Amino acid sequence: MDDISATQFGRLVTESAALHFAKRLAHSEPNGAPSSAVLSNPSQQYVMEVLNHLYAVRSAVRDSESLVDQVRIPPPEPWLREMCLDADRYRQQLLDLFTIVIHSVLDRTLLLTNVVCRLEIAPRDCSLRAIAQATLRTGLSISNELVSLREAVLPIADARHLFAHRGEHRDAGVFSAVQRAKLITQGMHADTTGLVFNDTGAVAGLLRIMEADLRSVSAPLVRVLNKLCVPFDAALDSIGGPDIPSAEELSKAKAMIEYFAGGERPGFLSR
16 A cells, blocks of 8 residues: 555645644744744644644554564564464464454544544544534535445454454454364364465465455545545635744754754754
8 A cells, every 4th residue: 555645635734744843843942842832823733633643544554564564474483482372373463453453544534534624523423424424514525435435444344343342353264264274183183194284375365365455445545535635725724824934944943953863952942
């Protein structure tokens, strides 16, 4: 999946955040902390809140991708033994965690939409229905994109709920079948001479399932994010527009960055 920050909406938000962050640096207090006057600026607060929620969506995607990589390349056997694990149990744990994290993309995106569009719905009430109805009243047509994202995570919803609430592991086709066969033979103390388990094929099948989940979420997520560009700009304009730093403030911000990197303390901090 492409980096969320590289989407049209991601670039718009990060560029706005960079301007606002420069303003914060330019008005640093003598102890290096940002000025409360700058932090209380409505556009500063709005951009930072949107950025934080965008990062929450991005972290769900990145964490899911990382879990796929860990399935592909597990830790060494000695480490697994120290953790009282074997490769199969380790991969099953990764699959269960992956299912919870990738499923959370929908909820995190609904929370992001709520903040971008300034709908002021309580986080616990940010259901798809509530967000769709509220955005429709604002004139934003985003329901189809949100429904597509819900449909992308719907096939794993039961698996997510069963593991989160009952501790039942997600079935992963051939991978789960091989696991069960191993457990049965071990439990019955059966003679496994000449018996070969298809571990390579099982892991390949598990990876296909996880990668397919990622792909199915990717396209509708990007469509939702790019639909948020217009309401983001409109909301920012409605509270006074971006808090754009002047040339002098940019110079001060640069001096602060150099100071934090080990350079000289800027003179304006002593005033």
